[in-house]
Structure formats: C-alpha cells, structure tokens
Amino acid sequence: MRRSPAPGFSLLEVLSALALLSLLLLGVFYGIRTATRSVNTGSAVLERNDQARSLQQFLRRDLLQARALPWKLDAKGQGVVFEGEPRRMRFVAPLPGYLDRTGPQLQTLTLVDAGKGRWRLELGSTQLSPGGAGVDVGNEVLAGDMSDGRFRYYGREREGLEPRWSDRWNASARMPELVTIELDRGPRAHDAGARSANDDREDGMAWLWLQAPIRQSPNAINVGALAKALPEGSSP
Template sequence: MKHAASHRMQGFTLLEVLGALALFAILLMGVYSGVRTATHTVRSGEAAIERVDQVRSAQQFLRRELAQARAVPLAHTDKGDPIYFKGDAHELRFVAPLPGYLGRLGPQLQALKLVSNGDGTSRLEASFALMPPDGSAPKSLGDPEVLVDHVRDGTFSYRSPDTADRAGDWRNAWDDVRAMPRIVRIVLQLDGTSTWPELDAPLRVDAAAIQGQPADLLQGLQRKTVQ
C-alpha cells in the first residue's frame, strides 16, 4: 500500500509531459491550419463575388451608355466634317448623356480606353468631359473611372450599319464620319478564373439620318407597319 501511494505522489514523468505537449502542439497546428484554410476560402469567395459584381456592373453601364449615344459631333475633320464616333481596337469616344443628376449637365464626351497597369495586365477606364454649348473644347469632369481591372487582353470592334444589299461588316477601327457603328463589340480576357461574357452593345441613333441621307434614325428598334 505504501509503494502504491508513493507512486501516485510522483506524478507524471518528463517524457509523459513532453508527449502531452507534443500532442497539444499538433492539435493546435491542425486547428490553426483549418482556420487559415477556412479564412482563405471565405476571402476567395468574397473576391470572386466582388469580381462578378464588377463585371456585371461594367456591362450594364456600357450597354446603357452606348445605347444612348447621340449624333452630336465630338470633333471635326480638317475639312470641317463632323465626327460623331471614333474608335480603334483599344479606345473609343462618343457623346451621350450621363444617368441621374449628372445627365442634367447635357451631353457628355465619353471615352472608353484600355490602359496598361505595367504588369502585363490592363484596366478598362471610362472618362467623361462636358460638351460646352459654345463649341469650345470639352471640359473634363474628373479622373477616369475604372470599370474593370486586371485585364489580360482586350479589343473593341465595330459593325457597320446594314444596307439593302448586305449586312454590315465588322471593323477593328471606326473612322467613318458619315455614320455611327451599328454595334460595338467589347471582348476582354480577365486575369484569374473570372470570365467576361462577350458584349455586343447596339447603338440606336444613326448619324446619317441627320445629314439628309436615307437611313433609319433609330437603328436598334423594330418598326411596325401601319395597315
């Protein structure tokens, strides 16, 4: 009996304590790893959702503004001919009213441009300038707004209006002063796993209509025949 009582009073050996500490440390490492993985998953999910929202908002903005493009000259050629729309593979300009209270300022010169980030990616920027009624140079309304960032590659293309003989063709640049494109296509390849659905934004106004040429003023609307 004395021997058993003496053994219980001795407590744990050093090896037993070290073993318990090692098991506890392994348990803590497992818990930390699980928390870290869960946190990373949550952050990745939030980033993916934010990216999807950014893409959706950018596409809605582009569709709305391009649909509201007006046949208002943004510049003139050396011969004095009005330029209603100007675009190439990475930049385009047109005139349209801005939504909400900003639209009360009148037509705005809007520019969409792919700008390099310097790291192999680009960002799609939108800039706005007020068109003074006296015909003076447009006045910037502030710094450009980033619509979509981290773009690996991107291009703009333009479809010409249909004619009685054939459908319009796609072009990599638009420099026709007599008309505006029928559709603007914006194709982007985003960095990461996010995707950019191909965007075809129709323009409804035909600049040729205000020049006395036989063309439809509203290109994108179906006409109804009156019986």
C-alpha cells in the same frame, strides 16, 4: 510489506500526451488559417465580380443612349458621329444617372497604357456647343490594373454591304449596330508562378465582357443637315 506504486502517469505517457496535444493544436491552427484564406479569397472574388457588374451596367446604359449627333467634319466634309478603334471609341451620349447634368456630351472611352503590362479604362467627356465639341471636363478612371482589353464593332459600313465585325469602325458618318468591350485581369508577370490551376483556368475568361446594341437607327437623324451647322475645320 511492500507499498503499491502511487497512481499517476509515467514520464513517457506525459510526453506522448503533450505530443498529441501539440499535433491537435497545430491542426486547429492550420484549419483556422485555411478557413481565413478561403473567406478572404471568396470576398476578393465577390468584390471583383461586383465591380465588373457595376461597370458593365454603367457602360451598357452609356452605349444604349448613344446618338448620331455629329461633332466634327471628316476630310470629305461629312459629319462624324462615331469613331471606333481597338482601344478607343468616341460618340455622343448623355452621361448615365446623376452625371447627366448638361445633356449629350462627346464621350471618349480609352484603354490607357499604365506601364508594366497593365492597362486602365478611362472615360472622358466634352461638353457640346452649337459649333461642335466645346469644353473638355477631364477624364475619369473606370477600371485599372488590367492585363489587356479591346473594343470591337459590328454593322454595315455603308448601305448594301453585309454587316460584319471589325476592330475598327471606318464608317464614321454611321453608327455601328453592336459594340463589344472585353477587359482582362490576368496575373502580373511576377505573380504568374504563384497562381493555382484554378486561377489559371479563370485567366482564360474575360473579367468583363459586354455586348451592347446601339438603339438609334442610322437613318433616325439627318446627319448631313446637322453637319452643315458645324464650322469647317472643326476637329476636337
């Protein structure tokens, strides 16, 4: 009498099951890895957005408080209340929030070349004295690792002219009406090939774009009278 074969799995069935299990584990691994990368990418985007939002609020408050207070005389003997260049601007305003300890200060916003095609935004402040600008209290880095940036100015350079946008503010005895700050954080040169199509689309948008009005009217303060109190040749 022949015995029936013992119940169980053949070698081929065991190998097939192991292969399927390996594929399943591989799929789970890649799923977890993709989810982790998505979470990390989302967290990085949120962090960048929060940083841009905080910096935008800081700069807006700073510019809204700008005052037409002269700190030096120009070549014609007129009081200088605002200097604007494509990557540098100077004006008098109290520092925002807890930094406002000594009243209005001469503030300098500068885009500094950090090398290797990157830029950083710095804020410098100088305490004002009765004779103009006084002690420089140093610079603070507000943002770094930027690919580009610029400042623009809108207003009338003198009475009777139409207001217009310009990369330079030539009417240093007058305040502009609007100031725009644009900062970009595009990829580094060696990272450009590794970015996706979605990243490339995002690079077309500025990381930070701010347009702030200057609240104080150009005629609100008698700049000429204040400028007479400045010593001749004062030029911080």
